[in-house]
Amino acid sequence: MVRVGILGATGAVGQRLIQLLEPHDDFEIAALTASESSAGKSYREAAKWRVDSPIPESVAGMDVVATDPDAVGSDVDLIFSSLPSSVGEAVEPAFVEAGYVVSSNSSNSRMAADVPLVIPEVNADHLDLIEVQRDERGWDGALVKNPNCSTITFVPTLAALVDWDIETVHVATLQAVSGAGYDGVTSMEIIDNAIPHIGGEAEKLETESRKLLGGFDGAEVDLNSMAVSASCNRIPTLDGHLENVWVETAEELTPEEAADAMAGYPSLDLPSSPDPLIHVFDEPDRPQPRLDRTLGNGMAVAAGGIETTPSGLQYNCLSHNTIRGAAGASVLNGELLLERGYV
Amino acid sequence: MVRVGILGATGAVGQRLIQLLEPHDDFEIAALTASESSAGKSYREAAKWRVDSPIPESVAGMDVVATDPDAVGSDVDLIFSSLPSSVGEAVEPAFVEAGYVVSSNSSNSRMAADVPLVIPEVNADHLDLIEVQRDERGWDGALVKNPNCSTITFVPTLAALVDWDIETVHVATLQAVSGAGYDGVTSMEIIDNAIPHIGGEAEKLETESRKLLGGFDGAEVDLNSMAVSASCNRIPTLDGHLENVWVETAEELTPEEAADAMAGYPSLDLPSSPDPLIHVFDEPDRPQPRLDRTLGNGMAVAAGGIETTPSGLQYNCLSHNTIRGAAGASVLNGELLLERGYV
C-alpha cells in the first residue's frame, strides 16, 4: 500500500479525495493537512463533512496537521493536493523540494513549461516531463497537475477528433456550484438565476486544452494549434458540468464519424479509469447533469446531441466536476505515477 | 380605444398578455378565447392564474369563448394570438380571412414568405409585407408574427452590429422554464439539472434571425447571409433567457465599438418600447436573469461581457422571455400596427 497525504483535506475537493481514497486498493490515507486554524484538531472536528456518504471512521479520528512538509512526515509516499491556488503556489514547491511526489488539482503552475498537465487516457506520455522538471529544478520529487474541471469535461471528446485536424473550437459551459467550493456561490446569487462569468475560467479552457492535446518530444510540449474560445456560466446545479461544443475541422467530419471516434476512444487499465471513457448518447437531450454525472462512478465523460451545423460539428458533453473533474482526476494521476514507477 | 381579443388566453403567454393589456392606454380587452373545454366559463374559472400580480377584476368575470371567428364577434379590432402552433396553423388563417388583424406569438408560419416577422425596433419596415400578403391571399385582415423568445433575445444585439458585416454567429442559450409554458417542464426534470436540447428551438434561432435582419424591397425579404449555429439548453430558472454569443464580422470590430453600437441602438416611440432598447453592462458577470430580466419593464434587452476571443467577438445577452420574448413582443407589434394604420 502506498501511503498518501492530502493537502487541503477539509475542502470540497479534499472531502471527495477522502471518499475516493479511503476504499482504494493501492492507497492508504496517512496524513491530512489543512490551514493553521484546523491543525491539531481531529478530522471530524476540522471538516464540515458534506459528501453524501458518511465520513469514514478510519479518517474521522485522524489528527489534521499543518500544510507543511515537516508536519506531514517522511513516511508518506505520495501527496494529493487540493489547495487554493495561491496557497498551492507557495507550498507545493516546498513539498517537491523535500522529495515528495505531488499529484495536484490546484490551478497554479498548470501551464508551466516543465510541469506535466495530464489526463491519463489522453496524454499519459506527457508524464515524462518530470525528467525535464527534475533536471531544471534539481528536484527529487515531482509535481504533476490535472486540468481544471471544465477543461477535463471537453478535452477527451476533442482528443477523439484530433485526426480530423481541429481548427477552431467554441465552447459554452453550464457549470455546477460545487466547482466553486462549499462557500463559493451563495444561494441568493444562484437560485432562479445564472451567472455568465467565472473569473479566469475561460482562459483555463482555452490554454489547458491546447497543452493537453499538444505534442511532446521528450523535451517540451508544443501547444496544439487549434483556436479555442470559451464562455463560462454558473447555473443552479449541484454537480456536473455540461458543455456545448462546436468544432471546425480541416478534414470533413460527419456526426457518425465523431460518435464512433468518441465511443471507441480507448480508456486505460488504471483502477479508476472508466470503460468506456466516453459514453455516447443517441438521445438528443442527453447527457444531463443529474442523470448522467455518475456514469463510470463519476469518472466517465458523456457526450450526445452530435450534429452538423452551418459552422461545423456541434455536440454536448458532461462530466462530474468534483470526481472526474477534480478529486478523481488527481487520484487517476496518482495511479499513473504508481504504474510508471514514479512512486 | 382599440378593442382587442386574445386567442389562447388561459396559457402562460395569454396570462402575460392580460397583465400587459389590461392597463394599456390604447387597448381594451374585449374577447378571450380558449379550448372548447373552457368555453362558457368565466375567465377566473377557466384560467389557473399564475402571474405574480392579481388577476384584474375586469377580466376575471369575462366569459371565455371558443377560438373561432364567429364566437369572438365583429366588434373586435385586433387579435393577439398565443395559441399552440398546431392550433395556430389551423385557426389563424380563418381569423384573417374573416377580416381580423392578428398579432401572433405562435410559431407557425413565421418563415412564410408573405408573413411579416417583426421586432419593431429592428425591422418595422417589414410590416409592409402585409400588402403582399393581402394581394396573394385575398385577405382583408393581416397576419403579423413576432419571433421566438430565444430569437428576440439576441437579434437586437446583432442588429446593432450589421454595419460590420456579420459572417458567422454561434449562440448557446440558457433558457428559463417558463418558455415551455406552465406544464412544459416538470420539477423532476430540471431541479439540480440542465437539459441540452429544446425541440425545434435551434432552428428557430438560425432561420428567424436571418429573416429579421434580411433586406426588404417591398416585395420579398432577402434572408441575411450570415451563418447562425445555435445550441439550446433548459436550466432551472423561472424567467429570463440568457445567451452566450460569438460573432465573426468581415470588418474589424472592437469590444468598445460593439458596446457603443449596442448602447446607442435606437428604440422607438411606441408605448411599450423601452429606452434604451439595449442596456449594456460594464460588469463582466452581468446580465443575470434574476437581476436584469425586468429592465425596461421586461421589454429591454441586456448585454455584457463583451470581449475579443480567438474566434471573434464574444458577449452575453438576456431578455425576459415571456414579456419581451412573447406577450410584450406581440403587444408591441400591435402598437406598430396601430401606428402604421393597419388597425
Place this chain on the structure above:
Amino acid sequence: MVRVGILGATGAVGQRLIQLLEPHDDFEIAALTASESSAGKSYREAAKWRVDSPIPESVAGMDVVATDPDAVGSDVDLIFSSLPSSVGEAVEPAFVEAGYVVSSNSSNSRMAADVPLVIPEVNADHLDLIEVQRDERGWDGALVKNPNCSTITFVPTLAALVDWDIETVHVATLQAVSGAGYDGVTSMEIIDNAIPHIGGEAEKLETESRKLLGGFDGAEVDLNSMAVSASCNRIPTLDGHLENVWVETAEELTPEEAADAMAGYPSLDLPSSPDPLIHVFDEPDRPQPRLDRTLGNGMAVAAGGIETTPSGLQYNCLSHNTIRGAAGASVLNGELLLERGYV
C-alpha cells in the same frame, strides 16, 4: 428465487422497484405491467427511465404486459403494486382473487379493516390480518399494504415512544417533489416556492399512523388513541421527506430518553432492513434531505433536533420517500411475507 411481477412498472415508484428488485437475492423479476398503451412494448420503449442508475439490461428487453391477472400469468409468486390508487382499487382485488399475494404501495384500501397495513419493524404482527381477510373475502391470495411515504417517515420514531403513552402529535411535513411522481409537480409551481397543501395527505398521516400503532388481537386492529394533526407542504427538493414533530405524552419524557429509545429501537433481519432503523443525530441541524436520505441504502429513518418545548417534545425526522417511503417499503413487506410463509 421467488418470481415477482410489478404492476405499474413504468412510473416513478415502479422504476425504483426495478432498481431494488433486480439485484435482490430472493426475488426475480418475471413480469412487468403498465397501462394498455404500453402493453406489447419492450420496457425500454415503454418507460422513460429516470432513476440515477442505468436501466438493468435484463429488464430493458422484457415485454410489458397489460395490468391484468391473465396477462401476468401463473408462474409469478408475488406481486408488487405501485398503481395509481384509482387503478389499484379496481385491479388489485382481481389479482388477489386469482390467488396472487400482493404487496402494494397504492393508497386504496389502506384503512380497510381486513387489510394489513405494515411497516415490518413496527407492526409485523398485523400481517396475520391476512387470515381474517381470507376468511371474510374467500381469497386464496393476500393483499398487504405499506403506508404513505409521509406516514412511514414519522411512525418509526413514534413507535419508539409509545411506552410513554402518546396523547397528541403535531406534524408539519416538508415533502420532496418525487412524492408526486415524475409529472406531479411542474417546475413553474415549485422553483423559488413552497406549496402548503397536498391533497388527502394530512388525513393519511392522521389515520394510517393510528392503525400502524394500534393493537391487534388476531381479529381486528384497534386504532391507537393518540390525536394526530398534520400539515403538509411541498418544497423544491427532489427526494427525502423532512418532518417536524411535536409529541405530548402522558408520562414525562426527556430528550435523552427519546434519543435513546429511537437509537435503540430494534430493526429486523430482513434483507432490506437497515441497522440501525433510526439514525439519531446530535447535531441540531440534521437530518437534512440531501445529506441523509441515503442512510441505510435509503431504508433508514433519521431523527435529530430532539428537545423540550413549552408543549411537549419536539424533533425532526426524515426518510427517503421513494425508497423507504414507497418502493423499498413494498419490497420489505414482500420479504416479510416470504419469511412468514405467505409466499
Place this chain on the structure above:
Amino acid sequence: MVRVGILGATGAVGQRLIQLLEPHDDFEIAALTASESSAGKSYREAAKWRVDSPIPESVAGMDVVATDPDAVGSDVDLIFSSLPSSVGEAVEPAFVEAGYVVSSNSSNSRMAADVPLVIPEVNADHLDLIEVQRDERGWDGALVKNPNCSTITFVPTLAALVDWDIETVHVATLQAVSGAGYDGVTSMEIIDNAIPHIGGEAEKLETESRKLLGGFDGAEVDLNSMAVSASCNRIPTLDGHLENVWVETAEELTPEEAADAMAGYPSLDLPSSPDPLIHVFDEPDRPQPRLDRTLGNGMAVAAGGIETTPSGLQYNCLSHNTIRGAAGASVLNGELLLERGYV
C-alpha cells in the same frame, strides 16, 4: 421631509431600506453607514447591489460613513438600523444617547423591558414605552424595535384571534434564504435540500410573539400567557416565509370565525400599511411564497388553509421576509414614530 440615516446600509436589509425609503413621501435619505472598510467609498462602490430594481441614482453617489453618531452628523432626524445584532448591541445605545430616534430591525434588546417591540397594526400603544425608556436611561432619543421576520409573519394572524383566548400555539416555519442575508446560506447547503434548524430563531418566535400580544399598562408589558412552540426550517426559496400554525383556544373557534377575524382585522392609515392587513385565501393551497409575497407591496400578510384538526385550528400564513418582515417593518415603525410626534 424627515432626514433619515441608515445604519448598515450595504447589507440585504439595508438595500431594501433604500429601495423603500428613496421614493418615500415623508423621508429623505441623508446618511448611509457601513463597516470601517466601506467608509469613505461611494455607496455604489461599497454595496454589491442585489435588489431587483436599479440602485437609485441619488443614493449611488452618496458617501458611506462609519457607523458612528459623529460621522452621521446632527442634521439627521431619524435612524433606521439593520446592523448585525452584535454590532447593534454596541452601537445603537450610543446613537440614542446622542439624541437620535432609532427604528431598528436588529435583534439585540428586543426583549428588554423598556424597549418597545412594535408592529404598528398590532400593538402601536406599546410605543409609549419610550417614556419609561427615557426615564430609566436618561436618554433624549429613543430605541424602537420591530420583531424578527418569522415573528412578524404569524403574529398578525394571532392578534386577530386573541378574543378566543389563545392557550397554545405550534408553528413550523419554511423560511427563505434571504432571511439569512446575502451570504448567509450557501448554494451547496440548500439546493435540493432543507435545513431543520435556524440558530436562535425558534426562541424569537416563542418570546417576541408573547411580548407583542402582551398587555401594556403604561409602565410595563405583561407577556401574553399563551405557550408558543416553534420549529424553524430553511428551504430553497428566495423571499417569503411560509408558516404552518396550530392554535388551541379556550373559547371554541370555527374556521369561518377565524377567517372573518383575520380578513376583518383593522389596518392603519400609515403610508406603508396595506389594506387589508391580512389577505385570507379560500384556496387550500395558498398562500405560496412566489405567488403571494408581494401582496400589498410586500407589506401584507396572507393566510389560508384554515381548518379544524384533532388538536385545534390549523392554518398557514406568509409574509415577505425582507419587506414586511424587516426593512418595511422598520419603515412602518418610523412612520408611526412620526405620526405620534416622536420625530
